Amino acid sequence: MQIIGFCRFSYPAEGGFQVEHASVEDRIAYLYAPERLEERFRHFEAICLPGLMAQTDPDFTFVILVGDAMPDAARVRLEALVKGMPQARIVARPPGPHRAVCQEALNDARDYVAAPCLQFRHDDDDAVAVDFVETLRQAAADVAPLLARHRLVAFDWHDGYVARPGAHGLAAEEVHHPYWGVAQAVAVQGGVRQSIMNFGHQKLPRFMPTLTFSGRAMYVRGHNDHNDSRQKAHVKPVALPRLDATGEARFRDLFAIDADHVRRIFSG
Structure with missing residues (x-):
């Protein structure tokens, strides 16, 4: 079964953000501000890409949605980062309704719309375990009769880490956070x-059967000053402990995230 990952990299959608802007032009200016773009690129390189590029099952497509007005230098930098990732497809679209544009981009990536597929959403500052695709494919095979009876079925792994990368490495702690x-x-x-992007991630159980898994860390949720969810007033900072050598080794094994590489990127 085809597996498609989907990532919005500073795409100026109409809707889809917790932070509101007066116009599309204001949103584009916010998204492409040099300081913000620099942070997104650092997280994308240090946190997001390593685990995807190290997947034990490399048979998947990774769609990266960008705006057609993305600065040329940023587009060149993005292309360079994914040059060694054959699964990556950069797709440029003009600003448009968030759900409609994401749905179109996902359906365009399907080999055959008449065939079933698995879709996963992925933010540019998050990571999944190096065997996520393999685990997802096996989970789908395990419940094949359920998939045959329902238009849509969700899979959700609850356990992982929240982490903040920086010049001193990684600060992180384990979390259990459904959906x-x-x-x-x-x-x-x-x-x-319909696609995974037609539904809010926390609302999936309202619209389809869901299968939930726990017991092992499957993700890293990136924590940084430009998280969309952290732009509202009264959002409290999260204190995270610095990983020791054992914790750094665990991140390398589970997510292919190298703390030394993180230090190099965020010291620049």
Whole structure:
């Protein structure tokens, strides 16, 4: 079954953000501000890409949605980062309704819309375990009769880490957080054009059967000053402990995230 990952990299959608802007132009200016773009690139390189590039099952497609007005230098930098990732497809779109544009981009990535597929959402500052695709494919096979009876079925792994990368390495702690939008997927029946991006990640159980898994860390949720969810007033900072050598080794093993590489990137 085809597996498609989907990442919005500073795409100026109409809707889809917790932070509101007066106009599309204001949103573009916010998203492409040099300081913000620099942080997104550092997280993308240090946190997001390593685990995806090290997947034990490399048979998947990774769609990266960008705006067609992305600065040329940023587009070149993005292309360079994914040059060694054959699964990556950069897709540029003009600003448009968030759910409609994401749905179109996902359906365009399907080999055959008439065939079923698995879709997972992935933010540019998050990570999944190096065996996430393999685990997802096996989970879908385990419940094949359920998938045959329902247009959409969700999969959600609850356990992982929240982490803040920086010049001193990684600060992180384990968390249990259902339906957080990372290490989350939807099985889509053949002929169904709705996608995982048609639904809020916390609202999936309202619209489809869901399968939940716990007992092992499957994700890293990136924590940084430019998280969309952290732009509202009265959001409290999160204190995270610095990983020791054992914790850094665990991140390398589970997510292919190298703390030394993190230090190099965030010291620049």
